[in-house]
Structures are given as structure tokens and as C-alpha cells.
Amino acid sequence: MLFRRAIKADLPAIVRMLADDELGSQREKYQEPLPESYFTAFGQIDKDANHELIVTEKDGEVIGTLHLMFLPSISFQGGLRAQVESVRVDKKFQNQGMGSQIMEHAIQIAKARGAHVMQLTTHNTRNDAHRFYERLGFKASHMGMKLNLK
Amino acid sequence: MLFRRAIKADLPAIVRMLADDELGSQREKYQEPLPESYFTAFGQIDKDANHELIVTEKDGEVIGTLHLMFLPSISFQGGLRAQVESVRVDKKFQNQGMGSQIMEHAIQIAKARGAHVMQLTTHNTRNDAHRFYERLGFKASHMGMKLNLK
Numbered sequence: 001m002l003f004r005r006a007i008k009a010d011l012p013a014i015v016r017m018l019a020d021d022e023l024g025s026q027r028e029k030y031q032e033p034l035p036e037s038y039f040t041a042f043g044q045i046d047k048d049a050n051h052e053l054i055v056t057e058k059d060g061e062v063i064g065t066l067h068l069m070f071l072p073s074i075s076f077q078g079g080l081r082a083q084v085e086s087v088r089v090d091k092k093f094q095n096q097g098m099g100s101q102i103m104e105h106a107i108q109i110a111k112a113r114g115a116h117v118m119q120l121t122t123h124n125t126r127n128d129a130h131r132f133y134e135r136l137g138f139k140a141s142h143m144g145m146k147l148n149l150k
Numbered sequence: 151m152l153f154r155r156a157i158k159a160d161l162p163a164i165v166r167m168l169a170d171d172e173l174g175s176q177r178e179k180y181q182e183p184l185p186e187s188y189f190t191a192f193g194q195i196d197k198d199a200n201h202e203l204i205v206t207e208k209d210g211e212v213i214g215t216l217h218l219m220f221l222p223s224i225s226f227q228g229g230l231r232a233q234v235e236s237v238r239v240d241k242k243f244q245n246q247g248m249g250s251q252i253m254e255h256a257i258q259i260a261k262a263r264g265a266h267v268m269q270l271t272t273h274n275t276r277n278d279a280h281r282f283y284e285r286l287g288f289k290a291s292h293m294g295m296k297l298n299l300k
Binding site: 011014015018024027028029035037038039040041042044045048050051053067069071072073074075076077078079080082083085086107110111115116117118119120121122123124130133134136137138139140141142143144145146147148149150 | 161164165168174177178179185187188189190191192194195198200201203217219221222223224225226227228229230232233235236257260261265266267268269270271272273274280283284286287288289290291292293294295296297298299300
């Protein structure tokens with residue numbers, strides 16, 4: 001297992017994993033070539049030192065992804081927050097501890113950077129994800145609310 | 151009512167509002183002078199085009215604050231997310247529609263910037279906040295999970 005920053009050439013593998021689930025399939029366009037909007041977003045993430053798009057490789061194949069971001073904040077005495085979004089493991093490799101490993105990797109990076117908290121939201125319907133994050137020590141202390149702007 | 155970007159001189163008023171509630175009072179240090187960590191965080195936020203720390207002014211006094219941030223993301227076809235944190239209205243001015251006005255201001259900025267969603271989390275105990283955000287159109291679709299890293 002290798003963890004590294006994503007490069008542009010990883011985008012098709014990342015989008016394939018994002019699209020390969022019930023909620024993701026309604027949101028993503030996994031096609032060849034990928035819509036340009038994915039590359040534009042990748043460029044913005046890649047150049048921003050507060051963002052780290054991570055992939056996991058196994059035998060040369062990208063099998064997991066996680067978007068780690070750092071959010072400076074006034075609250076908590078100017079405390080830095082870490083946030084994770086878009087955590088996915090290839091379906092072929094699920095339930096083998098890969099998700100925990102990539103999360104532990106992100107937690108180590110966040111601690112090294114001095115973040116006081118790691119935060120994420122998971123859709124209310126993702127019961128497996130809730131248990132997964134609780135096993136890692138996360139507390140479901142908050143409600144995650146979304147407003148569609150389109 | 152005036153909405154504007156916060157400047158360094160607004161920090162004491164912002165921290166006073168963050169500290170002036172049950173959860174905030176355990177987290178913040180509202181003292182004169184403010185701990186340096188608040189100024190460090192302000193500097194990081196102020197120089198980052200993806201962050202906008204907003205204050206509301208009434209008769210020359212800062213009476214509200216909101217931290218708006220923009221998060222580039224691969225998911226949703228590379229869709230930009232808007233996130234709000236640290237929304238506060240001075241206790242003297244609560245229940246007068248100030249919170250809605252500052253949120254509507256943030257929503258307008260987020261739409262102008264092209265964000266497809268606005269997201270936030272509120273502590274499970276903040277029942278008034280849940281109703282407030284629901285009235286603005288937010289859906290409680292997610293669980294907000296936090297891991298303490300200290």
C-alpha cells in the first residue's frame with residue numbers, strides 16, 4: 001500500500017470511484033474524456049497548500065482516494081481544522097481495511113500540521129460509513145446541513 | 151445594516167461573539183490583548199481568496215459575523231462548495247432577523263461565485279439553529295462527525 005498526492009493522470013480512477021456508488025452515480029460523469037470541469041477543479045486543488053488530494057496505490061493501481069483540506073478558523077482560538085471529503089475505496093477492495101488505512105494516513109498528516117480537529121459529514125443514509133468513522137474515534141456530534149444553490 | 155469583510159481591528163468584537171455562548175465560552179479566550187493565535191489565523195484567512203470573514207455593522211458597531219469559505223472539490227463534476235462556519239449574532243440583537251440577513255448575504259456571494267451547494271454543521275444541541283437553517287432552505291441530510299486530534 002502506497003499513499004501519495006494525486007496527479008492529473010489519476011483523475012479518471014478517482015472519478016470512477018466517486019461515480020461507483022448509489023449517490024455518486026447521480027452526480028458524476030465518468031466518461032472518456034472526462035468533462036473539463038474535473039481538470040479545472042484538480043488544478044485549483046493541486047496548487048493550494050491547504051488542499052491535499054490523496055490516492056492509495058496497490059500493485060500500481062489506484063484503489064482509494066481522500067480529499068484532505070485545512071481550514072484556518074478564528075474559532076477555537078484561531079485553531080486549524082482538518083476536513084475530509086470524497087473518501088472512496090474501490091469496490092473490489094472494500095472491507096479489507098483500506099479505508100481505515102487511508103483515514104489513518106490523513107489523520108497523521110492533520111496532526112503533523114497541527115490541526116485540532118478533523119471533521120467530515122456523511123449522508124444520513126450511509127450507515128456503514130457512520131460505523132466506520134465511529135470505529136476511528138469520530139463522534140456524531142453535529143448535524144450536517146446543505147442548501148442547494150443551483 | 152452593512153456587510154463587509156472583517157479587518158484586523160474587528161477581531162475583539164468577533165471573538166467576543168464567539169465566546170458569548172455555552173459552547174463557545176469553553177473554547178475561546180476573550181481577553182485584552184487577544185491571544186496571538188487569533189491574529190495568526192486572521193492573517194491566513196485574510197490573504198486566502200477562498201476565505202471571506204464577514205462582519206455586520208449597525209450604527210458603527212460590529213453585531214454579527216460569519217466565516218464563508220469556498221472549497222474546490224473533484225466530486226459533483228468538479229463542483230465548488232461553499233461552507234459557512236462560526237455564524238454569530240450579538241445577543242443584544244438576536245431574534246431580529248440579523249442572522250437571516252447575514253446568511254442571505256453569504257448565499258448571494260456563494261451563488262455569484264458559482265458554488266453549487268452551501269454546507270455547514272451545527273452542534274446537535276443547537277435546536278434553534280437547526281430550525282433557523284431549515285427556514286433558510288437547508289436540509290439536514292448529513293451527519294457531522296468530528297475527531298479530536300489534541
